[in-house]
Amino acid sequence: MLKTLLERLRPATHVRIDDALWTATLAALPFLARLDAAERERLRELAQQFLADKEFATAGELELTAAMQVSIAAQACLPVLKLGLGGYRGWTSIVIYPDEFLVPREVTDEAGVVHEYVDQIAGEAWDGGPLLLSWADVQATDGSYNVVIHEFTHKLDMANGEADGVPPFDRRLHAGLDPERWRRVLEDAYERLNAELDLIEAEIPPDLDPESPQADAYYARLPLDAYAATDPGEFFAVSSEAFFVAPQRLRDAFPEWYDLLARFFLQDPLAGEAR
Numbered sequence: 001m002l003k004t005l006l007e008r009l010r011p012a013t014h015v016r017i018d019d020a021l022w023t024a025t026l027a028a029l030p031f032l033a034r035l036d037a038a039e040r041e042r043l044r045e046l047a048q049q050f051l052a053d054k055e056f057a058t059a060g061e062l063e064l065t066a067a068m069q070v071s072i073a074a075q076a077c078l079p080v081l082k083l084g085l086g087g088y089r090g091w092t093s094i095v096i097y098p099d100e101f102l103v104p105r106e107v108t109d110e111a112g113v114v115h116e117y118v119d120q121i122a123g124e125a126w127d128g129g130p131l132l133l134s135w136a137d138v139q140a141t142d143g144s145y146n147v148v149i150h151e152f153t154h155k156l157d158m159a160n161g162e163a164d165g166v167p168p169f170d171r172r173l174h175a176g177l178d179p180e181r182w183r184r185v186l187e188d189a190y191e192r193l194n195a196e197l198d199l200i201e202a203e204i205p206p207d208l209d210p211e212s213p214q215a216d217a218y219y220a221r222l223p224l225d226a227y228a229a230t231d232p233g234e235f236f237a238v239s240s241e242a243f244f245v246a247p248q249r250l251r252d253a254f255p256e257w258y259d260l261l262a263r264f265f266l267q268d269p270l271a272g273e274a275r
């Protein structure tokens with residue numbers, strides 16, 4: 001089935017996505033509807049090259065299908081539609097888990113004590129290494145949530161070192177972007193989100209489970225998912241999800257930050273819509 005739907009013309013150098021599969025992939029991702037015909041064609045070309053460059057593997061009993069690979073490729077290529085695939089160079093492996101997966105962690109605290117624990121996560125991008133995704137989360141695209149865009153924007157961010165929310169700027173494409181201003185606007189927005197989060201957390205009754213649906217109603221007042229308040233790298237990744245999937249609230253809350261994202265990605269998902 002993979003061979004017929006993803007016809008390999010020259011092994012590992014070119015992949016052609018079947019027309020019907022491409023149409024079905026676009027239809028399942030409503031945030032791609034804003035792209036015009038030329039942009040959709042460009043996205044398809046990038047996705048085909050992406051599929052030739054990357055290697056997919058699954059964990060557990062999950063069966064790897066062409067539809068899964070094309071869906072991930074299309075979403076991963078959206079942030080680089082105008083930038084090209086250069087930001088995704090230097091690694092090849094994408095591992096898909098059926099659902100959220102467990103990752104053992106080790107953290108050394110200030111006293112030098114090593115704490116070991118297990119994290120349950122929906123996706124992870126390793127610096128210079130593989131990118132891991134939960135397939136259940138790839139399919140859960142309600143609100144501004146998009147784990148593929150999240151992890152791939154971490155990869156863009158890591159192209160100049162750690163994921164700190166400041167990706168490398170291209171001298172030609174990003175001539176007007178200044179890393180210092182980017183960092184300042186990012187930190188202002190990040191600090192404001194944290195201040196809003198502190199206010200909300202002070203309001204949540206102490207006996208309410210922070211993971212419960214009742215607590216979600218409090219967090220829903222934030223203009224971005226609370227996970228963005230973790231650190232500036234997560235703020236950039238979560239903002240990028242919102243930017244491409246449900247941008248209105250992001251632009252209303254952080255207009256200057258939104259404009260910088262538009263100038264970085266060279267796309268404006270709200271172009272033509274009144275402020």
Ligand SMILES: [Zn+2]
Nearest residue numbers: 150154234237
């Ligand atoms: Zn992240």
